[in-house]
Amino acid sequence: xxxxxxxxxxxxxxxxxxxxxxxxxxxxxxxxxxxxxxxxxxxxxxxxxxxxxxxxxxxxxxxxxxxxxxxxxxxxxxxxxxxxxxxxxxxxxxxxxxxxxxxxxxxxxxxxxxxxxxxxxxxxxxxxxxxxxxxxxxxxxxxxxxxxxxxxxxxxxxxxxxxxxxxxxxxxxxxxxxxxxxxxxxxxxxxxxxxxxxxxxxxxxxxxxxxxxxxxxxxxxxxxxxxxxxxxxxxxxxxxxxxxxxxxxxxxxxxxxxxxxxxxxxxxxxxxxxxxxxxxxxxxxxxxxxxxxxxxxxxxxxxxxxxxxx
Amino acid sequence: xxxxxxxxxxxxxxxxxxxxxxxxxxxxxxxxxxxxxxxxxxxxxxxxxxxxxxxxxxxxxxxxxxxxxxxxxxxxxxxxxxxxxxxxxxxxxxxxxxxxxxxxxxxxxxxxxxxxxxxxxxxxxxxxxxxxxxxxxxxxxxxxxxxxxxxxxxxxxxxxxxxxxxxxxxxxxxxxxxxxxxxxxxxxxxxxxxxxxxxxxxxxxxxxxxxxxxxxxxxxxxxxxxxxxxxxxxxxxxxxxxxxxxxxxxxxxxxxxxxxxxxxxxxxxxxxxxxxxxxxxxxxxxxxxxxxxxxxxxxxxxxx
Numbered sequence: 001x002x003x004x005x006x007x008x009x010x011x012x013x014x015x016x017x018x019x020x021x022x023x024x025x026x027x028x029x030x031x032x033x034x035x036x037x038x039x040x041x042x043x044x045x046x047x048x049x050x051x052x053x054x055x056x057x058x059x060x061x062x063x064x065x066x067x068x069x070x071x072x073x074x075x076x077x078x079x080x081x082x083x084x085x086x087x088x089x090x091x092x093x094x095x096x097x098x099x100x101x102x103x104x105x106x107x108x109x110x111x112x113x114x115x116x117x118x119x120x121x122x123x124x125x126x127x128x129x130x131x132x133x134x135x136x137x138x139x140x141x142x143x144x145x146x147x148x149x150x151x152x153x154x155x156x157x158x159x160x161x162x163x164x165x166x167x168x169x170x171x172x173x174x175x176x177x178x179x180x181x182x183x184x185x186x187x188x189x190x191x192x193x194x195x196x197x198x199x200x201x202x203x204x205x206x207x208x209x210x211x212x213x214x215x216x217x218x219x220x221x222x223x224x225x226x227x228x229x230x231x232x233x234x235x236x237x238x239x240x241x242x243x244x245x246x247x248x249x250x251x252x253x254x255x256x257x258x259x260x261x262x263x264x265x266x267x268x269x270x271x272x273x274x275x276x277x278x279x280x281x282x283x284x285x286x287x288x289x290x291x292x293x294x295x296x297x298x299x300x301x302x303x304x305x306x307x308x309x310x
Numbered sequence: 311x312x313x314x315x316x317x318x319x320x321x322x323x324x325x326x327x328x329x330x331x332x333x334x335x336x337x338x339x340x341x342x343x344x345x346x347x348x349x350x351x352x353x354x355x356x357x358x359x360x361x362x363x364x365x366x367x368x369x370x371x372x373x374x375x376x377x378x379x380x381x382x383x384x385x386x387x388x389x390x391x392x393x394x395x396x397x398x399x400x401x402x403x404x405x406x407x408x409x410x411x412x413x414x415x416x417x418x419x420x421x422x423x424x425x426x427x428x429x430x431x432x433x434x435x436x437x438x439x440x441x442x443x444x445x446x447x448x449x450x451x452x453x454x455x456x457x458x459x460x461x462x463x464x465x466x467x468x469x470x471x472x473x474x475x476x477x478x479x480x481x482x483x484x485x486x487x488x489x490x491x492x493x494x495x496x497x498x499x500x501x502x503x504x505x506x507x508x509x510x511x512x513x514x515x516x517x518x519x520x521x522x523x524x525x526x527x528x529x530x531x532x533x534x535x536x537x538x539x540x541x542x543x544x545x546x547x548x549x550x551x552x553x554x555x556x557x558x559x560x561x562x563x564x565x566x567x568x569x570x571x572x573x574x575x576x577x578x579x580x581x582x583x584x585x586x587x588x589x590x591x592x593x594x595x596x597x598x599x600x601x602x603x604x605x606x607x608x609x610x611x612x613x614x
Contacts, residue, residue, distance in 0.1 A: 004318040009325050009364045009392075017366055017391040030367035055323050056399045082394035085434060092431060095424070099409025108405040113348045114327060115402040120346070121330040121395045138412060152441050153400040163560050167548035178442035181408075205550070207560060221441060245477055247517075277551060281585035284608040285477065295613070301587040302610050308546070308591045309602045 007033030011048055012057065016081060021062050021073025049074075057081060083118060093119055094126035106138040107145045140186060142203055145179070147210045148188055152176045154216035157193070161208035162201060165273070169207060174199070175219040191219070234268040237275060238290040241265055245285040249278060264289075276301065316353055324349070325361050329375070329392040337383050358384065366391065400439045407435045411444055453516045457498055460486040460521065466503060470517040475575035479517055484509070541571045541579060542594040549589035555582050556590075568593070580605055 010032045015022060024045065028034045034041050049059055058080040063072050088096075097119055103112035144160070151158045155175075162172045174190035177198070181187075186203040240262045241249060253267035269275055272294070279286050279298055288295045316324075324347060331346070332338070344354040358379050365374035365388075376387040398406070410432045414425060460467045466485045473480060484500035487508075496513040545567050553563055556571050563569065571590070573579035580601050583590060592599050 005321040005325060006360050006363055008318070008322040009361070010367075012326060013364060013391045014367050016394075032363075032367070032369050051319055051322070055319065055326075056397060078394055081396060083397045085398075091424075091427060095410070095413065095428060095431060096406055099406050099413050102409040102412050103405055108401070108408070109348075111399070111401045111405040112409070114323065115398060115406055117327050117331055117346055118395050118398060118402075121327070121334050123334045138408065149404055149443060150401060152443060153404065153439065163550055165550050167550050167553065167560055167563055169560075178444075180442070180444055181411075247472060247477065247479060273551065277585040277587065280587055280609075281581045282477065283581060283584060283605045284612055287612050299610075299613050302606055302613070304588045305584060306603065306606045306610070308588055309599050309606070 003033060007031070007044075008048055008051060012052065012076065015059065015074055015076040016078065018075050021060075021075050023071045023073045025071075027074070083122070088122070088124060090124055090126050093122065093124050097126060102138040105141070107140045107142060108138070108149070140181075142186070144203060144206055144210045145186060147212055148176055148179060148203075151210070151212045152179065152221075154212075155219055155221070156213045156216045157218055158190075158210050158212050160206045160210045163205045163207055172201070174201070177221045234270065235291060236266050237269050237288070237294055238264065238266050239279070240287040240289055241282075242285040246282055249282070249286065262287075269294075280305075316349065321357060321360065324357055325364070326392060326396055328357060328361060329386065329389045330395045332377075332384060332386040333389065333393055336385050340379065340382050340384060343384055355379075398435075398438075403435050403439050404443050407432055407439075408443065410435070453519050454489075454496070454513060456519045456521060457486045457489070457513070457516075460484075460500075461488065461498075465521050467519050468522040469511075469519040471511060472515045472517050474515070475578035475581070477581075483522065484511070489513075538572050538574055539576060539579065541573075541592055541598055543569055543571050543583075543590045543592050545569060545589070546591050547589040549586065552582075552586040552589045555585065576601065584609075 011027070014027065014031050024042075027045065028038075028041050034044060036044075052059060057076060060075050060077060060080075061072055062075070097116060100112040100116045100119070103109045148158065150156075157173060157175050159171060159173050161169050163169055173193040174188070175193065176188055176190040178189045179186060180189070188201045188203060189198065190201070191197070192199045238256070239246075239249065239253070241264075242262055246265075249267065250263075250265060253265035255263060256266050257264035267275075275294070276297055279288050279294075280301060288298045328347075332343075335343075340351055340354060344351045347354065347357075349357075358377055361375055362377045363374070367373070373388075375389045375392075378385045410428050414428045414432070456467055459465065464485065466483050469482050469484060470479050471482055472478075482505075483503040485503070486498050486500040488499045490497055490499070497510050498513060499508060499510055501507070502509040545563050545565060548563060548565055550560070552558075553560055556569075558569055569590070571579060571583075571592075573582070576598065580598065583592060583598075583602055584605060592602065
């Protein structure tokens, strides 16, 4: 049993139950667990306040009477302490519970467990209808995912080792802005401190544990993500694709012309090295036509491959 | 997994959440209680013993929280000041909001009313934290829900599956048995009624899938053995994309070093070596090297 958690709970009860602000000396005199020299109690109280704040409990500082300079006191208002998600009914509760159960065995399991306990404590009978839906499944178990999530919420900078396109490893220092799961991968968007520009990182290319700064609130997350380039601004590649082949390239392209053996497709060049690899992968089912530089790169790569495997 | 150790701060959070939970679950068994909080029963017993010492200043029996749990069932009284359900922390909100994203992706089974509800809840939660942590709709989750239905209800599904080794989409009827993960890729085991044998499929290669009652099968044209082939190769250029394509560990790659490339289909292997554009060079298989040369020649002919 821990004296500390007992004291923290007693402090919370005292500050929640009081209608007026409790002064420090009142707290030291009445709340169980504060003992020792005055300086020691002061230090203990400062730490306890920080600990309760880290649990998301807002401690309000105020005075009894603003006209007279009374000693400041503390309290926790029920309004700030208690869960308030507006009107919720049984269907909402069961949808939220189902959402929380997605994390069973995955990265945010601890958070979802405590959220489930809170939802179950609200005394609203959950409606079983949404249970016919299948349990969602968060497939991420990566420890760094949890660390980055907490860093974004606390606005703390992070550092990690990242593998570049040439497999070299670089230390990156990032102010993390957002996380997004897409097509099976997680992407972190943040401000690269060294390059002073916004970058995107794929989580499975982070090869170290993410270290999170102790200090929070060290940056602000911009309201509007910078304008992403749209397909209109990009150069297009024109390819010839054999009938019934190149499904992946076709799914990203528009059909320009349809012949007997070959189709002509056009697609925006988002990542030139990906396109190069993809065209080579399709062997004699895809021909690069435009731009000329792409066509030349393909021919050069083929010559090189031929020499290497000669 | 149930926790067996815990920090004072974690315990404090649990104690504060225990009170409203017990008030709404009077008489719950110790075992169920520990399960809800995902802790060992020893930890839960310690929690209850600690909570029993807490109360309003004065700390006489009149002020202390009154707990009874020696029968193995827990009841609580005199806990009014802590009766409030605590507000959700921002990381709890993230867990719920992402869970809702996943639920919404499950669009095939969602009615319009449910989908509106999920949107409203998601908006309400995200307004409280004001950061962007989200999951974009991807087809994988919707496909997963159909496959899980196949697993739980033992129903066959009709599936269009993309086979990258032949760059072809084929139609199959399968009954799924189990999901598993390897290197962060999701697979499932299924009896393929088309091939009349157990097969492994990658979830992200499903093009379309739906439950079916029919077992009328189209014969599998391309039956092949499920044996892995391995080929030794030299690393000529350090290239992340090639490493990822072959599932190689980044730190295992060194310029001039050797690696073993694994694949189920020689065709996939050849295509992937072509895509590596000279960063990996096949060393110990005459057969594969010959096939690569043939591929290169037939491709080059198109550019002449």
